Amino acid sequence: MSEGTADARAEYVRRVAAYWENGGLTHAAGLILGHLMVCEPAEQTQAELADALDLSMGSVSTQLRTLTAAGMVERTRQPGSRAAVYQVPQDMWIRILGTETTRIAGLRALADAGLAVAPPSRRDRIGSLDQMVRFFEHEWPLLEQRLDEFLRKEGS
Amino acid sequence: MSEGTADARAEYVRRVAAYWENGGLTHAAGLILGHLMVCEPAEQTQAELADALDLSMGSVSTQLRTLTAAGMVERTRQPGSRAAVYQVPQDMWIRILGTETTRIAGLRALADAGLAVAPPSRRDRIGSLDQMVRFFEHEWPLLEQRLDEFLRKEGS
DNA sequence: CTCATGTTTCAGTTGTATCTGAACTCAATG
DNA sequence: CATTGAGTTCAGATACAACTGAAACATGAG
Structure with missing residues (x-):
């Protein structure tokens, strides 16, 4: 059952990506956005995103910068942790x-x-x-x- | 002076195209739309568009179909004339x-x-x-x- | 019916955006 | 101050969308 849920989430991520591709975003950016909508925990590192979405670190880095600039993703650094985490802002x-x-x-x-x-x-x-x-x-x-x-x- | 005006119009057409390219249209479609905003007369044939914008007939045909489907261009056939004319609808x-x-x-x-x-x-x-x-x-x-x-x- | 003009379609080319992988920078930790 | 992990950058590979030109198709005129 947990696999079924994982599949359903992956499917949902692709749907979100498809929607945003019509809105001008790239496929990778759409995937990131979709993942960040339903992932647990809500905050994810670049490595987690790259792993979960099967993207290279380079792509994730580039797309996160675009999304951050557009205000669609928020970068936060938790003190005492080297890795920055990304999430969709409430607003x-x-x-x-x-x-x-x-x-x-x-x-x-x-x-x-x-x-x-x-x-x-x-x-x-x-x-x-x-x-x-x-x-x-x-x-x-x-x-x-x-x-x-x-x-x-x-x-x- | 009429050349100055023609240049200014061409420049304007490019600006309109640039705007719509950010909105998802292709360059050619944007050029057509821009031209149809300021051309005289308001109704233009495919051949006139291709000539004025330096596009192939194929491109014009394809883009006009897209624009027509999106409701951004209107096709009308004047009786007694073989060529269809295109214009931006008022609405x-x-x-x-x-x-x-x-x-x-x-x-x-x-x-x-x-x-x-x-x-x-x-x-x-x-x-x-x-x-x-x-x-x-x-x-x-x-x-x-x-x-x-x-x-x-x-x-x- | 045939010709001429207007229009669509499509295979091939071109240009560009995207993605990857590797080299590099940066910063925290021991 | 060396090491290690995180993140960025960029050159090259890939994929894809857009445009062209030519050929096929339609349609009105003679």
Whole structure:
């Protein structure tokens, strides 16, 4: 039965990896993320990850740096232990949603630059982009606010 | 001056392509999308796109199919003309936002599957994913509703 | 029905991202 | 201050996605 569970976990890890590959991560990064979602204990060393996922230390090192930079993994050093441990931060999703602001800003830049080069008589296309960006510039902060409230009410 | 404008447009097209490449599209698809944002007329044939962007007909054909499937480009056939023309639909952004629902559903599946394989004592990680998904399952439809209102008020 | 134009498909090429393994750096411990 | 284990870096191998060009296929016009 414990083997069955191990298989199920491995299968789950692959599913998570597949999901995130569509989201721009590499396969290895997805595997790490999936493993960190269900492993026991929650904190894992690079060696443990490499071993469990059958990846080289090099890959794990590189991907962990990417994931750490993206705020999807947290590195902590337990005092008195040489090895650093990695885990998914509790607020991973809040961090990810925070990056949406950057994407909206990118669209804002595209909309502004577009106005400058669009044929003067036919600005409807850029105009509709501008409209959409304005909507999100207004709504996204409100949504983040509601998320905060939601999480506070759930008491986590 | 008209050359300056042409250059500025080409530059803009590359910027749009760069933006969408981060969003998962290929370079060629991004170029097409960028061109269709500022070209005159707004409707373009495959041959015009291939010529303006220096792409092969094969690439254009393939990418247009992808973009059409994603709802980011619209194909129309003008009667009496053999060539089909392509353009960005006015409601492109609404269509794109509609696909978010699918992504949320994907996360829901991951959360549910995760509960089944997580170590019973340590469900906090999956729990926090589940929480986030619940939030968006509730909020996303409301956001789409507000978008509808917003667009109606702007009278487009 | 045949021709000409427009479009799709696909085998092959090219370019690039990813992974590995080995050499290297760093830091803690005896 | 030498040793050992952890982690990083990078050159080379591999795999894969994207693009091209040519050939097959469609469709409207004459």
